[in-house]
Amino acid sequence: MRRGLGLGALGLAALAAAAFFVTGATPIDDSPLAGRASDPAKGETIFIASGCASCHAAPDAKDDAKLILAGGQRFESDFGTFIAPNISPHPDAGIGSWTLGEFASAVKKGVSPEGQHYYPAFPYGSYLHMDDQDVVDLWAYWQTLPADATPSQPHEVGFPFNIRRSVGVWKLLYLDDTWVVQTADTPELERGRYLVEALAHCGECHTPRDALGGMNRANWLGGAPNPTGRGTIPSLRPADLTWEPTEIAYYLETGFTPDFDSAGGHMVAVIENFAKLPASDRQAVAAYLKALP
Template identity: 70%
Template sequence: MRRGLIWSAAGLAAVAAAGLFVTRAVPDETDGLAALTGDVANGEVVFIASGCASCHAADDAEGDAKRVLTGGHRLASDFGTFVAPNISMDATHGIGDWTLDDFATALRAGVSPDGQHYYPAFPYASYAGMTDQDVVDLWAFMQTLPADATPSAPHDIGFPFNIRRAVGVWKTLYLNDDWVVTDVPSPELERGRYLVEVLAHCGECHTPRDALGGLDRAAWMAGAPNPSGRGTIPALTPDELTWSAADVAYYLETGFTPDFDSAGGSMADVVTNFAQLSASDRQAVAAYIKALPR
């Protein structure tokens, strides 16, 4: 009986150790960052393409106020409501006391400076594919933005989803930097893939999710329920979206569809961002969309 208890205790200890290993917070690989010099101008492009202000500026912000990343935007989901934090340069309530390594680890690994998991409402699963140079450039641009002392609001999520350690299991299942579309035979398609799959994180809304909230990559860009519970996010696959590449590029610039409708809701923010990018970037996204399978 004593031997059985010993083996049982050993088994429980092994299970606990495995659980701690799987759920640990793993930092980003940052060894190459220190050798790079940040380009503020490109960092601004990365900031705009990534939609940082769309979540982290105050909901009523306009003009220059959209560069004050005070947080507060609420993101509804099946797991609760997540609230975007203050990521301004305030050292107390924002990220002003972070290092470049802290920033890269948050952005690409979803881990805070104190070693806690961020919830994947922060689209680090997409940003995981961001290049070292773009990370450094974005950080250089962030240094130019104003500080704001507004405290971050807490998330509104209940048990068991409020157990941050469990996010490590989610990351084991879903966090990687693999491309969804692997065949990109031209520089334009390569740029479009990077914009769609990484910076603009389009798949986070336009791709359905499984029961654990992971993207169903087998149904990439096939449309999904709106997390707010109102309607659906449309499919962008060629069998559903019949627009030409020129139509897509024009929509990203102006918000107007070929049917004379206009972008609304969160897509209006996306158009605001893409309208500030180059025409070649909008064309690259359109080319990628038209090259999707199905």
């Protein structure tokens, strides 16, 4: 009996050790990034398409002030309120002291330089598809941005979600580096897939999530309740979004729907970004959405 108890305790300890091991945060292998030439101009396009400023600029920042990634915007969710941190190149308040490898670990794996998991409010579940060269160019562009000394604020997240290790379990369950749409047999569809599934991270809002907050890939872009609790984020699947491809592209450029209503909410920021990208990118997104199974 006593021995059984001992074994049981040993088993539990082993399980805990195993859980501790698998929920650990390991940085990315940065060797594929080493020695690459970087192009900050290309990085700017990645920055715009990825919408970094849309969440990390100060609340209500306009125009050029959006390039100051001071943080402070609040994002409500079922798990608590996340507050975007300062990711400007400030050495103390921001991420100015990071290496390229640490930046890549954050963006593609959701792992901080201190070896902590980031919450998936940061859409690394989409950014994990980002090309290595694009990460290099993005980091080069980052160095041209203004530094800001505003301190980051702690997230307002309660138990048990305030245990960062639990994010390790979440990552095991949900991080998936395969494309949702497996076949993209033209360059346009491939570009559209890269924009929708990776950089612009459309699925993060437009795909419904399960009880633990993982994207339900079986209902990819199928629409979802707004995490703020007010209203619905619409489905983008062809049966629901019946707009012509040119209409989708025009919406992403101007914010006008085919009946000339206009976008609101967070989509406004998305459209501001898409309006700055080449027309071919907006057409590629439209082509990808129309080709969804």
